Amino acid sequence: MSEFSWPPSPPTDESDLDRALRLQEEKEAKKISDEIDRAIEKERQELKKRRSAMRILLLGQAESGKSTMLKNFQLHFAPKAFHTEVELWRPVIQLNLVRSINVILNILSSVHDVPADPAARRLSTRPISPESHRLLRMRLAPIRQVELILTKALAAEPAEQSPPDVREGVQGDGPVGPLDVCVRPGSEWKTCVREAQLLTSRGTRRGELDNAAGILDACREDIVALWADPGIQATLRAQGLHLQNQPGFFLDQAARVAALDYTPTEEDILKARIRTTGVEEYRVEMETATEKGESWTFYDVGGHRGQRAAWAPYFDDVNAMVFLCPIAGFDQVLSEDKSVNRLRDSMKLWKTICKSKALAGAKFILLLNKCDILKAKLDSGIKFSDYVTVYEGGNTFEDVTSYLKRSFQVIHKEYSPRKRELHVHLTCAIVCPSRLPFVVHPMLTRCL
Ligand SMILES: Nc1nc2c(ncn2[C@@H]2O[C@H](COP(=O)(O)OP(=O)(O)OP(=O)(O)O)[C@@H](O)[C@H]2O)c(=O)[nH]1
Ligand SMILES: [Mg+2]
Incomplete structure (x- = not known):
């Protein structure tokens, strides 16, 4: 037996009384240790249960990347289920x-x-x-x-x-x-x-x-x-x-x-593109080692204007809301209303979501998505300031994205019914393997 093994070997000259005392102490120690193990296991099960009750609402205008972000999440956390399809x-x-x-x-x-x-x-x-x-x-x-x-x-x-x-x-x-x-x-x-x-x-x-x-x-x-x-x-x-x-x-x-x-x-x-209609519920049964056994529910909404009335019933009952804004759309208009600029629509929608009392208790995550297309557009010479006329910064990816981050943060601060943390990330949802699940998962876990 190694000198570090536990419990240590009894002394060779141990008396009957010492032996009885030692056995009693060991019994007590084991009882305490078992209690600690039980408490840890109970806590683990409770955390698992709470995580199973995790409900996440994905919001944003049409083509903002909501369904893609969900696919990316499934690919990472439920790869077997993803590959069967x-x-x-x-x-x-x-x-x-x-x-x-x-x-x-x-x-x-x-x-x-x-x-x-x-x-x-x-x-x-x-x-x-x-x-x-x-x-x-x-x-x-x-x-x-x-x-x-x-x-x-x-x-x-x-x-x-x-x-x-x-x-x-x-x-x-x-x-x-x-x-x-x-x-x-x-x-x-x-x-x-x-x-x-x-x-x-x-x-x-x-x-x-x-x-x-x-x-x-x-x-x-x-x-x-x-x-x-x-x-x-x-x-x-x-x-x-x-x-x-x-x-x-x-x-x-x-x-x-x-x-x-x-x-x-x-x-x-x-x-691949499929337009979401209504509100679709997805359960992701986690397969990764740390999350195994957990089941997260996502509500993926259709982002077209005609679909947005269907969102409200889901506001009351979610732990977290992930809002996607396709920032590459600064020079585009909505397919459903060609008089409306996509970025302006996203900001207006963001303001409405921030103001929502029903969502006041949910954690907010903002993903500024389609960064790859934004970068390609700016690099090709398309001027951000031609479309966002109040913008006076440079036409670089860094300048434009920090301006957008600030603008969304200001709206959030100004219109949220009560103080709330906001996590903002720049994303490209079509990349795999992607950083996206690593960004979103820890933030969502903190929501528990
Ligand atoms: N280049 C690029 N394409 C993206 C990105 N995110 C999503 N897409 C693509 O954009 C298209 C629209 O994405 P969806 O996830 O279907 O958008 P949605 O928000 O679910 O749209 P609705 O269901 O209509 O509300 C898909 O073809 C995606 O592959 C991104 O970061 N970069
Ligand atoms: Mg969709």
Whole structure:
């Protein structure tokens, strides 16, 4: 036995009385130690129970990154559950890709002359489409069928086809913009995809999803050529279209996404776009060693203006509120109201949330999101002060973000019904592995 082992070995000359006393002391010591262990375990269980009761509300305007932040959180804390759903995201991402392709095809047909009949061509005032574009459009015509198949498989709403208006923040007038994938509330779309995939795996007949994947694969080279074509890029620029900054942009990954054996990566899933409708409840059953056994409930809301009335019933009952502001939207307008600047809408919304008495007891976390796009915009020369005219600082990422941080903090201080701590972070929700869970989790844990 080592000299440090406990309890120490009794002396060799121990008398009967000493032995009885020693055994008594050891019994007492064990009792105390067991009590301490029990108290620690009880505290641990109680903490776990309280954490299980953790309810977090995610708020922010549409496309601010709420659902993405939740996916990122799941990826980190419940990776097994996240990975069981990888296959379900394939048709969503394919649909995201296909909608971008169809937007380009719509634009090409709206700016170029198409009539095959020479007489009609002569009468048209529109520029003649280059032969290469005409051929691409012809060969990519089956992509419209793919959009129909995937829209049906996801039980999604069909997208507006015209006008093909996807300038910054302008996604058509209709309820579903040409790039937005809008499915039924909750995870019903997952059930639909599961059913469609089951049909395919039974092999009784070729599933619709297989047909869609087959067409996409056959069109792969043309899709890549469409996006790489300098003439098409120039047309998009001339129309003020920056598809790269739009949600669910996968054209730069087309060769991979359109392949028959495509499997979504974690990053693809974070980039995939599905518009949230209503308020969706998600339970994240934590799998990581320290948090194992805990279950956190998130309420992920739809951020479109028409959805915001549904938020209020959830205010009373949450421990924490995470507000996302997509700060890259300073030069964009809302898709639902083109007269409203996105950043201004976010600030107004923030003020309303700060003022809310029902949320007065909740901890607040503010995530200034889409920092990657903000940086790219500022670096490309877009002037922040052209859109926020009161801003007099430099056009650097650091200057702009510290101004935004201050502005949000001032609103919070001024309008909160009572003094409350505010945690503010600059984030990019599509990065993985991300710092986001490490930032958000400790702050949420402190809310208990
Ligand atoms: N580049 C970039 N894209 C992001 C970031 N965060 C989210 N996105 C993308 O932005 C799009 C919209 O994000 P969502 O999470 O669906 O937005 P939301 O707030 O849930 O929107 P609603 O459900 O309509 O309220 C998705 O395609 C995301 O992948 C980010 O930090 N950077
Ligand atoms: Mg959402």
